[in-house]
Amino acid sequence: MFPMSETIAQLLLSWYRQNARQLPWRGSPDPYAVWVSEIMLQQTRVETVIPYFQRWMARFPSVAALAEAPLDEVLRLWEGLGYYSRARNLHRAAQLIASHYGGQLPTERAALEKLPGIGRYTAGAIASMAFGQDEAALDGNIRRVLARLFDVALPARSPAGEARLWELARQVLPPDEAGDFNQALMDLGSSICTPRSPACLVCPLTSLCRARQLGVQEQRPVLSARSAVPHLTVTAAVLRRDSQVLIAQRPPQGLLGGMWEFPGGKLEPGESLPEGLRREIREELAAEIEVGEELGVFEHAYTHFRVTLHAFFCRLRAGEPTALEASQIRWVTVDELAAFPMGKIDRQISRRLAQLHRPKGEPRG
DNA sequence: GAGACGTGGCT
DNA sequence: TAGCCAAGTCT
Numbered sequence: 001m002f003p004m005s006e007t008i009a010q011l012l013l014s015w016y017r018q019n020a021r022q023l024p025w026r027g028s029p030d031p032y033a034v035w036v037s038e039i040m041l042q043q044t045r046v047e048t049v050i051p052y053f054q055r056w057m058a059r060f061p062s063v064a065a066l067a068e069a070p071l072d073e074v075l076r077l078w079e080g081l082g083y084y085s086r087a088r089n090l091h092r093a094a095q096l097i098a099s100h101y102g103g104q105l106p107t108e109r110a111a112l113e114k115l116p117g118i119g120r121y122t123a124g125a126i127a128s129m130a131f132g133q134d135e136a137a138l139d140g141n142i143r144r145v146l147a148r149l150f151d152v153a154l155p156a157r158s159p160a161g162e163a164r165l166w167e168l169a170r171q172v173l174p175p176d177e178a179g180d181f182n183q184a185l186m187d188l189g190s191s192i193c194t195p196r197s198p199a200c201l202v203c204p205l206t207s208l209c210r211a212r213q214l215g216v217q218e219q220r221p222v223l224s225a226r227s228a229v230p231h232l233t234v235t236a237a238v239l240r241r242d243s244q245v246l247i248a249q250r251p252p253q254g255l256l257g258g259m260w261e262f263p264g265g266k267l268e269p270g271e272s273l274p275e276g277l278r279r280e281i282r283e284e285l286a287a288e289i290e291v292g293e294e295l296g297v298f299e300h301a302y303t304h305f306r307v308t309l310h311a312f313f314c315r316l317r318a319g320e321p322t323a324l325e326a327s328q329i330r331w332v333t334v335d336e337l338a339a340f341p342m343g344k345i346d347r348q349i350s351r352r353l354a355q356l357h358r359p360k361g362e363p364r365g
Numbered sequence: 366g367a368g369a370c371g372t373g374g375c376t
Numbered sequence: 377t378a379g380c381c382a383a384g385t386c387t
Contacts, residue, residue: 039384041382041384042382042385043372044372044383045374045382048372081371082373083370083385084370085385085386086384089386119386122383122385139383139384140382142383189383195380195381195382196376226379231378254369254370255370300372301372301378301379304369343371343372
């Protein structure tokens with residue numbers, strides 16, 4: 001800790017005592033709750049997380065409860081939050097904690113960081129907030145606050161920038177109050193020291209802020225440009241047989257890992273939509289289909305690409321569908337679809353089917 | 366170490 | 377519309 005840090009800590013902690021948000025995971029000393037909230041909050045807004053956190057804690061109130069739950073139910077509860085590897089890792093880590101740590105989270109940063117889904121930030125956050133240890137935690141908010149406070153001109157996500165910001169995060173940390181201090185920095189970053197139009201006039205640290213003094217606060221942190229995202233056209237089959245439809249579970253790793261979907265895939269150059277869909281079903285399920293009426297068109301933006309998806313009602317012509325690329329496939333009724341974890345688009349298709357399936361005038365669930 | 370990995374909100 | 381985020385981690 002260097003001299004100016006004492007002032008920073010005093011100003012910030014005093015501000016935090018007046019302005020700390022009341023959040024469901026704050027004020028409770030349960031390390032499990034802190035852990036769950038930190039994983040949910042990765043790349044995700046507080047307002048989005050709150051209802052998920054409450055449902056999660058009601059269903060999985062402890063490490064043991066989570067460790068014993070089937071993955072499908074874990075993913076179903078996570079559905080809509082995105083970055084599903086977080087849920088898979090949380091589940092795996094709970095099983096490791098149950099088997100190797102007697103159901104109690106390890107208290108040391110290094111041990112926490114060995115668990116799946118817990119990186120440098122989350123380990124520091126849990127160690128400081130749940131166990132009172134003097135650990136720094138550099139997240140997007142703290143990165144921005146520190147880059148401005150100390151006018152860090154290095155690209156924030158470069159190795160040199162990262163190293164400098166972690167060093168600053170450790171240097172400003174007040175002994176014995178790291179947990180509150182880290183949370184105070186994050187609250188400041190999300191409410192006042194915002195990416196655009198920061199509210200410097202009401203910031204408790206404004207008199208100490210280098211970037212503010214130089215008028216470059218909006219240019220900090222220095223971010224590198226992102227590459228443009230491709231736009232794909234994809235198809236999906238709502239394959240019907242008797243009163244059931246076919247769904248497939250995606251492989252456990254990668255995009256939407258472990259989630260269920262209506263089979264289909266990317267259109268290749270020169271293909272018509274039905275041609276592409278017939279080819280995909282041949283490749284994925286070893287079956288020949290007849291492509292019928294279009295059920296809907298869905299636009300969706302993922303992190304690194306964007307899709308336009310055309311969903312079609314289909315019938316089997318030849319072959320018994322086999323899980324060639326999927327983890328498994330299932331024939332289910334429309335009413336059963338709700339129990340299977342799905343990403344945004346496939347859930348929209350499911351809901352559309354349920355609407356068509358339900359007699360008119362009946363209220364929706 | 367650059368790219369993969371979701372979704373919703375706002376511009 | 378397309379772009380840009382918002383409490384990161386993993387490979």
